[in-house]
Amino acid sequence: MKYPKDTLTIMTELVQIKDANNLGNLHGGRLMYWMDICSAIAASKLAESPVVTASVDNVSFHEPINVGDVLTIESKVTRTFRTSMEVYLEIWVHKDYGKRKVKSNDAYFTFVSLNNEGKPAPLNLELIPETDHDKKLYDGALRRRQVRLVLGGRMKVEDANELRALFFHDK
Ligand SMILES: CC(C)(COP(=O)(O)OP(=O)(O)OC[C@H]1O[C@@H](n2cnc3c(N)ncnc32)[C@H](O)[C@@H]1OP(=O)(O)O)[C@@H](O)C(=O)NCCC(=O)NCCS
Known part of the structure; x- marks a missing residue:
């Protein structure tokens, strides 16, 4: 048994010229790279x-994030499934020192x-949400x-019972 806080991972980065485009703004791809690393650490x-990484929503x-800004990326696991898990990330920018x-x-x-063979492995572990935010x-x-499974072509829309409940009132 684990709690979301057990997976909390906070990464801090200073945005440098090598990370930015000609306007001095952080490349979106660089931010995605840092987000992938931070969330992968939380997941592991x-x-x-x-x-x-199976998918990114x-x-x-x-x-805009500029050269000289400091970023913090906070990640934690929200819920586990059979072999997969969802990680939530929040990205904060600290401006003006x-x-x-x-x-x-x-x-x-x-x-x-x-x-060890690089195949999906069952998690066999319960994640218990603690705070109101974790529960939400x-x-x-x-x-x-x-x-995401429907959009990724891995689930038929008629099997997506949670989505049906949102859009249809089945008798
Ligand atoms: C993700 C991956 C491991 C899934 O392998 P697979 O052989 O399809 O295995 P399965 O069908 O058993 O799926 C395993 C899990 O992945 C989940 N999954 C697969 N594709 C997914 C997607 N697009 N979005 C969310 N979850 C996905 C499945 O729902 C399943 O989760 P569950 O066991 O909790 O129900 C495989 O597709 C892979 O290795 N992809 C490349 C990953 C990669 O290289 N990432 C870095 C990209 S730069």
Whole structure:
């Protein structure tokens, strides 16, 4: 048994010229790279095994991030399934030498636990949501999983019972 806080991973990065485009803004791809690393660490804390990124949900960048800004990326596992788990990330930008802290974006990544042969391995571990925020994330995770599996062509829309409940009132 584990709690989401057991997987909490916080990564801090200073945005340097090599990370930015000609306008001095952080490349989106560089931020995605840091997000992937931070969330993979959170996932492997849960799984205690190697993990691989299975999917990344829609990511929107709300706030330009400039050279000299400091970023913190916070990741934690929200819910486990058979071999996969969902990780929630929040990205904060510390501007003007820390005088202002603004949220850049958040995101959900899905990771799969692997065995020594590199095949998906059952997690066999219960994740217990503790705080109200953890419980909210946990409750929404099944619905988000079905959305991404349907969009990824891995689940038939008629099998997505959580989504049916949202859109249809079956008798
Ligand atoms: C992800 C991967 C391990 C799935 O392997 P697979 O042979 O399809 O195995 P399965 O069908 O048993 O699926 C394993 C889990 O992955 C999940 N999964 C697969 N594709 C997914 C997707 N697009 N979104 C979310 N979860 C996904 C399945 O739902 C399943 O989860 P569950 O066991 O908790 O129900 C495999 O597709 C892979 O290795 N992909 C490449 C990963 C990679 O290289 N990532 C880095 C990209 S740069």
